[in-house]
Amino acid sequence: MKESRTNNIIVTLITTTNLLVAFIISGIVIWSLGEDPWFALKTMLYGAFGYEEGLGYTLYYTTNFIFTGLAFAVCFHCGLFNIGAEGQAYIGGMAVGLICLWFENWPLLLVFPLAVVVSIIFGGLWGAIPGYLKGRHGSHEVVTTIMFNFIASVVMVYLLSHVLRPPEKMSPESRVFAEKVWIPQMHEIFDWFGIIITQTPLNGTFFFALVCLFLVWRFIWYTRWGYELRTVGTSESAAIYAGINVSRNIVIAMTIGGGLSGFVGINEIMGSSHRIMLNFQEGIGFTGIAVSLIGRNHPLGILLASLLFGILYQGGAELSFEVQSIDRHMVVLIQGLVILFAGALENLFRPQIENIVKHFLPKINVTKLF
Amino acid sequence: MKRLIPIILTTGIVIWSTSLAMAFKPAVLFDMGGKFDKSFNEGIWNGLEKFRKETGIKYREFEVRQEAQREQFLRKLASRGSDPILAVGFGQADAVAKVAKEFPNTRFSIIDVGWLDAPNIQGIAFKEHEGSFLVGVLAAMKSKTGKVGFVGGMDIPLIHKFACGYVQGVKHINSGTTVFQKMTGTTPAAWSDPARGAQLAKTMYDSGADIVYAAAGSTGLGVLQAAADNKKLSIGVDSNQNHIQPGSVLTSMLKRVDVAAYQVFKSAQDGTWESGVKILGLAEEGVGWALDEHNSNLVSSAMKSKVGQVRKDIISGKISVHDYMSNNKCPVN
Structure with a gap:
């Protein structure tokens, strides 16, 4: 118990330190551009939290990252490196969109569960095929999932530019669904309780994302399936020795991951844009990898990391809007530094921090701290 | 006081x-x-x-x-x-x-x-199809092999509109001319892939084409490069790209977005801004073809007078250029 608490402290400290370093370097870059880093930081935080609209957009981006972050984490616990969330979200979202187009006269209470089911089926299928190829034939999932991203992209381009695009429309996108099947937006939900808030793309899917966080947490640590999954991820040979069907677990993990990615479509298509669009998932899937790694593949960490990237997306956009000399590439640089330090170089300061913690911890009573 | x-x-x-x-x-x-x-x-x-x-x-x-x-x-x-x-x-x-x-x-x-x-x-x-028609006319007159090419960016209706206008222009001069058509890709990445553009153009040159028209964002820069490397000709797009590879760019199809953008601010400033749709074609000089010191040796006076005539005919309505986006079909290929 004590051991794991010490470990939690170390992990938290490492992540915080890494983020701090990333922000300090971003600050130096901003300063070298002739801008005030403090002002930039304040603008960014104000843009992300300071007022209702900013907060709404931040949480709207957060919702997407929760889904793809979880999608990566579930597979990671099974020892898989699923980089196909983009494609899985794309196909899952397409299915959600088609359901909305076909059943737009049905009540939302029926269409929503239907959309959830089809996004699990289609997104899941898009994950399950690489999963099957890995489990049965040993094809590496990094190669197959990224290929499936390309296949998804080509399929969607074909569908959007040749099948779904109304002839009068120029952009490759479907028509807008009937308002009946739109997921209520946050300002509408608050309005039911008589509270008026600013309109943003943030919608009811946010609550669904929180439910998914909880379910994934229960699934991975409190079910037999989750236990099998983690066993396969920790040691495949031990899993075989214990009589666990490795290839079945790989397929299950990839299916769940794909299904979770597919939920991006619910937030983006059913909740925000209300039509199927080209590249609605762009970048969300890949950011999910960073989110999951920074959040240590734990739902709570993923929630926090999703929020961090929500802040970076929304606050970063505000920053480049307010400070005209900082353009959007600068914002990408800051995001990149965060990924570099908190994701890729996570063990950079580990020895020092471990030493410090181990030096000080015996002197204080850990249990009192928590 | x-x-x-x-x-x-x-x-x-x-x-x-x-x-x-x-x-x-x-x-x-x-x-x-x-x-x-x-x-x-x-x-x-x-x-x-x-x-x-x-x-x-x-x-x-x-x-x-x-x-x-x-x-x-x-x-x-x-x-x-x-x-x-x-x-x-x-x-x-x-x-x-x-x-x-x-x-x-x-x-x-x-x-x-x-x-x-x-x-x-x-x-x-x-009216990109009108400008493309003109460069199609120029390409068909200049071509010695009877084969020309088109490299598009992303596979979307707007780019088919360029292609279709171009093919119509080519066939207007010589209905026997073959036009090779290729789209670079199906994602927005297709706008920024010069290497792929060069490769597609090279394939067309190897199959006998001697002029390739690129409507593909910066992918087109690869097409222009391939033309220069293979001692063939290319046609630029949007802005005047004749200077990029002087001597091998036959002309550029001009789409004057810069003028349009300038006009928006200018007209709003002096109060002449009007709502409604402005469609800029040949008549409004919103599209056209580029002639400058870099390509004056490539364009003969016969070509100049012919394309001038065609331009007048399009403006007067004597030649009607089909707009691909009106029905998502092209009458010629």
């Missing part, structure tokens, strides 16, 4: 007029490609920079990165009092339509959109 009055008056007028100039706060919302895409967005940027240098009036700008940001930042610009707001690209159309309704006193202009109708929206579209 009497002597002071004119001074006070003039200072007053100066302050009043500068405050008027201050009140003019134009803004632009670039599309996903970003303002330095060496193509469409950059053309707009060039036009706006010209305006800024001439008038000294700064403009606010934002480059969209996320789909949801279109609406968000259009609204933000409008609520901060920016006017007029220029939106770049058809991708912004729905967002402009929505936000324009919320800010009826703000003027919105959008480039590449010809279907929005609101009292405060000005849509600007181009």
Whole structure:
């Protein structure tokens, strides 16, 4: 118990330190551009939290990252490196969109569960095929999932530019669904309780994302399936020795991951844009990898990391809007530094921090701290 | 005291007029490609920079990165009092339509959109098929092998519109000429893949084509390079690209987005801005073909007079160029 608490402290400290370093370097870059880093930081935080609209957009981006972050984490616990969330979200979202187009006269209470089911089926299928190829034939999932991203992209381009695009429309996108099947937006939900808030793309899917966080947490640590999954991820040979069907677990993990990615479509298509669009998932899937790694593949960490990237997306956009000399590439640089330090170089300061913690911890009573 | 009055008056007028100039706060919302895409967005940027240098009036700008940001930042610009707001690209159309309704006193202009109708929206579209028809005429007259090529960017109707106009122009001169057509890709990455552009052009040159027209953003730069390397000819697009590979670029199909963007700010400033759809074709000089010192040796006087004649015929309506986007079909291939 004590051991794991010490470990939690170390992990938290490492992540915080890494983020701090990333922000300090971003600050130096901003300063070298002739801008005030403090002002930039304040603008960014104000843009992300300071007022209702900013907060709404931040949480709207957060919702997407929760889904793809979880999608990566579930597979990671099974020892898989699923980089196909983009494609899985794309196909899952397409299915959600088609359901909305076909059943737009049905009540939302029926269409929503239907959309959830089809996004699990289609997104899941898009994950399950690489999963099957890995489990049965040993094809590496990094190669197959990224290929499936390309296949998804080509399929969607074909569908959007040749099948779904109304002839009068120029952009490759479907028509807008009937308002009946739109997921209520946050300002509408608050309005039911008589509270008026600013309109943003943030919608009811946010609550669904929180439910998914909880379910994934229960699934991975409190079910037999989750236990099998983690066993396969920790040691495949031990899993075989214990009589666990490795290839079945790989397929299950990839299916769940794909299904979770597919939920991006619910937030983006059913909740925000209300039509199927080209590249609605762009970048969300890949950011999910960073989110999951920074959040240590734990739902709570993923929630926090999703929020961090929500802040970076929304606050970063505000920053480049307010400070005209900082353009959007600068914002990408800051995001990149965060990924570099908190994701890729996570063990950079580990020895020092471990030493410090181990030096000080015996002197204080850990249990009192928590 | 009497002597002071004119001074006070003039200072007053100066302050009043500068405050008027201050009140003019134009803004632009670039599309996903970003303002330095060496193509469409950059053309707009060039036009706006010209305006800024001439008038000294700064403009606010934002480059969209996320789909949801279109609406968000259009609204933000409008609520901060920016006017007029220029939106770049058809991708912004729905967002402009929505936000324009919320800010009826703000003027919105959008480039590449010809279907929005609101009292405060000005849509600007181009007849790319007419300009492409002209360069098709030039290509067919210049070609010795009877084979020419077309390299498009992303496989979307707008690029088919370029291709279809071009093929019609080629067949207008010589119906026996073969036209090879290739789209670079199906994702936005197809706009920025010069290596692939060079490869596609090389294949066409190897199959006997001697002129390739590129309508593919910066992918087209690869086509121009391949033409120079293989001692063949190419045709540029959007802005005048003749200077990029002097001597091997036959001409460029001009789509004057820079002029259009400049006009939006200028007309809004002097009060002549009008809502409604402006379709800029050959007659309005919104599209055309480029002739300068870099390609004057390549274009014979016979070609010049022929293309001049065709241009007149299109304007007068004697030749009608089919617009691919009117029915998503091209009568010739």
